[in-house]
Amino acid sequence: MAKVTHLPADDSTCGWFHLAPPRTPRPAHAGHRSARWVVVGAGFTGLAAARQLATHFPDEEIVLVEAQQVGYGSSGRNAGFAIDLPHDIGADDYIGDIATAKMSLALNLQGQSILKALVKEHGIDCQLRECGKYQAAIEHRGIAVLEAYRRGLDKLGQSYEVIAGHDLPGHIGTGFYRQALFTPGTALVQPAALVKGLADSLPGNVTLYEHTPITQVEYGAQTRLVHAGGSLLADKLVLTNNAFGMSFGFLKGRMLPIFTYASLTRPLTADEQARLGGKPYWGVIPADPFGTTLRRTVDNRLLVRNSFSFNPDGASRQKYLQLFAKRHRASFAKRFPMLPDVGFEYTWGGSLSLSRNHMAHFGQLAPNVYGALCCNGLGVTRGTVTGTLLADWLAGERSHLTDFLLAAPGPSQNPPQPLLSAGVNMNLAWGQYRAGQES
Template sequence: MSKQINLPHDDSSCGWYAALSQQPACKRLHGEQRADYVVIGAGFAGLAAARRLGELMPDKRIILVDAQRVAQGASGRNSGFVIDLPHKFALEHPDPAHKQRLLSLNRAAIAQLQGLIERHGIDCQWSHAGKYQGAVGQRGLAYLAHFEQLLKNLGETFRLVERDELAQVLGNTYYSRAIFTPGCYLMQPAALVTGLAHSLPENVELLEESPITRLQRKGQGGWLLQGSQGTIRTAQLLLGTSIFTQEFGYLRNRLLPVMTFASWTRPLNDTELAAYGGQLDWGLTPADHAGTTVRMTQDRRLIIRNTYKHVPKYGKSTSDAMRESVRDDHRRAFLARFPQLADVPFSHTWGGVYAISRNFTNFFGELEPGVFASACDNGVGAAWGTISGTLLAEMAVGGDSAQLRDIQTVTGMPSLNPPEPFLGLGVRSRIRLAAWNSRSEL
C-alpha cells in the first residue's frame, strides 16, 4: 500500500494541555532509522503497546512515533474519566460473560494505570472518585431506570442519590437523581499521558511532531514508514492511531470520525468556591448519553462537555465559528447549573476526535501479517486504550494469556458504513435528532 494520508489537526486551545508546566523539547524523526517494532500513535493505546513491547523485548529497538506532541491528541484532551463500566450499548449485550470480560479488562487497565502512577510518581490528579450518572428530566430518569436494571443484572455495586444529597456534592439542584458507581477514577488526562510517555522503558524511543505520511510494504522486509525528515524501516508495525487508522488504508468505511467538545473555567477563587457550595473532585456523565458531562477538578475548575459533530476531515472540519457556537452552548449548560457563578468565564474551549462504529464494536487484532491495531473504542478510550494496547503488544510477540483470549472474544469487525453522501447526511441527522430529543438533559 502506498498512499498519501490525512493527518491529525487538533486545535491548540485544550485547557488540560495549557495547564501543564512547560514541556521539554521533543525528539523528532530524522534520517534513516531501523527498529524491530514501530508503534504509531502515542495516545493511551500506543503508549501502552510501546511500554509492553519494551518490557517483553528488552533487547529490541522500539520506536513510538506521533504526529503531534504527546497529549495533544484525544488521549490528552478528554474529560478524564477512567471508566470501568462501559457505555450502555456494551452493557446491553445479551451474553453476561461478554459483559464480565469487558468489565474485568477495564478494571485491569485501571489497576495498571494506578500501578504506573504510583511507581513513577505521575502527578495527574488521579483519584478514586467514582462517577455519578445524572438525570435531569423524565427522559434522563427513564435512561437511569434502565441503567439501574443493567447494574442489578450484572450484580454491580451502585447507589441511588436524590436531588438534595446531590446538591451538596455538585453545588446545584439541577439534577433530579443520579446513580453513583464507585469503580471510576478521575484524572488530568494531559498530565497522565505525558507522565506515561516520560516513564517508558529505556529501549522505547519516543519521536514526537513526526507525522508518518506514507506506509510502503517492502516485500518480506517489512515496512518503510515515511516522515517529512526521515524514514523508519521495521518488520512489525502496531497502530494506536484510533480513527486515523483508516488513513493507512485499514478498516476503511467502517469507522466514524466524531468530535465532541469541552470548556472549562479558570480555577474558582475562595469567594466563588463558597458561592458554588459543592465539593471538589467529582465527575458526572449524563444518563442520556447525548446530554452533558460535568466535572469539578481538584484544582477548582468546572468543566462542561457536550455536542457531537461528524468530522470527515477531522480537525479541519471545524472552524472558529463552530467552536464559538459550541462555547455558547456550553455557557448555557453552565449557567443552567451554576447561575451563582455567572461572572466566572470559561478560559478554554476545545474539541477532540475519536472513532465510533455503527455496531459499537471495537477492532483489536492483526490487520495483515506484521500489522496490528487497536482502533475504535467508541469514545471510552482511557481504560480501553490502555488494556487493548498492552494486549496488542503481547499478540505481536506471539504471546498467549487469558486476557488476550478475552479481548479477542469481546472485539470484532466494525460494520460497514453506507457510502457518501448518505453516510454524512445520516450521521448529521442522527446527531441533530439526538440533541433535540435530549434537550432536557443538556
C-alpha cells in the same frame, strides 16, 4: 507507496494540555533507520503497547511515532474519566449482554489497574482521584435510563447509590438534576498530564519521535513509513492511531471520527467555591449520551462537555468551537446560576473513534501489521489495556481477555458517502435535540 490521506490537526486551545505540567517534546525523526518494532500513535493505546513491547523485548529498541506532540491529540482531550464499568451506549441499560459486560468490566479494571500502578511508580502528577462518578438525569426519559442502568448493575453484581435530587447539591453543588446514580469505581484524571507523564516514564529501550506525521506507507515483508524528514523501515508495525488507521489503508469505512467539545473555567475563588458547595472534586456523566458531562477539578475549575460534529478527515474545525462555546455557556448557566461571573478560559474539541456496532479492532491487519483501534469513547482504560494485551499477544502470551478481543467481530461497515455524512449528521442533530434539558 500509498499516500496517507488524513493527518491529525487538532485545535490549539485544549485546556488540559496547557494546564498540564510542562515537558520537553522529544525531537522529530530525521534520516532513515530500521527497527523491528514501530508503533504509530502515542496516545493511551500506543504508549501502553510500546511500554509492554519494551518489557517483553528488553534487548530490542521499540520506536514510537507521534504525529503531533504527546498529550496534544485525542488522549489528552477527553473528559478524564477512567471508567471501570461497562459503558455500552448502544444498550438501553449501558450493560447489554451480561457475558460480554463481564468481560468488558474485567478489561476496564485491568486498564485502571495498569494506570494506577504507573502513576504511583513514576509519581505522575495527573490529579488522579478514585472518587467514583455520578450519572445524572433531569427529564423523565433520563430517569428511566437511570432505572434501566440500575437493573443492569444489579445483574452485573456492581454496587451503586441512588441519590435524590434534593440531596445532590451536597455532592455536586448544583440542584439542577432530579436524580443521580453514583458508582464508586471510576477514577478521574487530568488526561493530558497523565499522557505526558506516561510518555516521560517509558522504558529506556523505547525511542519516541514527536511531530513526525507519516505521509506515505509501503507494505511488504517490511513496512516503509515516509515522513517529511526521512523514513522508518519496520519489521513489525503496530497501529494505535484509531480512526487514522483508515488513512493507512485499514478498516476503511468502518470507523467514525466524531468530535465532542469541552470548555474549562478559570479557577473558582474562595467565595465562589463556598457558593457552589458540594464535594471538592467530582464527575458527572449524563443519562442521555448526547447530554452534558461535568467535572469539578482538583484545582477548582468546572468543565462542561457537550455537542458533537462529524469530521470525516479527523481535523478540528474552528467554526464548531465558536458555536459550541455558546452552548457550553448556556448549559453552565442552567446548572450553576450561583456562578454568573465565572467565565471559560479554554474551549476545545477532541475526536472519538466510534463504530456503528460499538466494536473495536484488535489483532492482525495484514502480514506483519497489527492494530488496536477504535476505543468507542473509553480510551483511558480500554486503550491502555488493549495496547498492553496486544503487546502480550505479539510476544506469544495470551489470556481469556485476549481471546475475547480476538474473537470480536470488529467495526462494521459504514454506508458510502455522501449517505454516511448525511446520516451521521442527521443522527447527531436529532440526538442533541432529543437530549432536551440533559444537554
